[in-house]
Amino acid sequence: MIIGCGKKVWPEPDVSEEKFALEIKEAKLVDQCLQLKIYIKGNDANLSRLTLELEQVGPQGDCPACPFRVHQKVLFNVNAPQIMRKGHELYIRYCQIKKNTAYRVRIKGKNIYPILPEVVSNIVYVSNK
Numbered sequence: 462m463i464i465g466c467g468k469k470v471w472p473e474p475d476v477s478e479e480k481f482a483l484e485i486k487e488a489k490l491v492d493q494c495l496q497l498k499i500y501i502k503g504n505d506a507n508l509s510r511l512t513l514e515l516e517q518v519g520p521q522g523d524c525p526a527c528p529f530r531v532h533q534k535v536l537f538n539v540n541a542p543q544i545m546r547k548g549h550e551l552y553i554r555y556c557q558i559k560k561n562t563a564y565r566v567r568i569k570g571k572n573i574y575p576i577l578p579e580v581v582s583n584i585v586y587v588s589n590k
Contacts, residue, residue: 479504483570483582486550490564490589494556499568499582501549510571511537511544512579513555518563523586529565563588 481503488497495515501508513535518524535555537544545552558564568582 479507479572479574480577481505481507481570481572481580483568483580485566485568485582485585488566488585488587490558490587493558493560493589494554495558495564495566495587497551497553497555497566497568499551499553501551501570505549507573507577508539508570509573510539511551511553512569512571513537513553514567514569516565517559518565518586518588522563522588523565525584525586529567529584558589561589 481501484500484502486498486500488495490496495513497513514529514531515533515535516530517532535557537553539546543554545554553568564587565584566587567584570580570582572578572580
């Protein structure tokens, strides 16, 4: 007969080892395609999904102090054809951008561990005007 003692709980991830951060290093508009270069710091293997968030910017141009207002969201699995991965770098190409428009852009990343919160990148300004 086997007797067990102690508290039985599901194991939880070690947050310090399982988290990552995202930084947009480069953003440009080529024709009607947004091209992003993103650096993943930390445990890049735990990235399961990305959300591209776009804020269309008016004629006043970039406003770094203004709150970010999402006008469009695009969800990507990490294996999506629009994403290329090289080590700790991700390259995203999204080709549904309006002509003569400026955007503020950020990326959100979802961890494979649901207990960990989404990670939000820096905000960058791009324009094809």
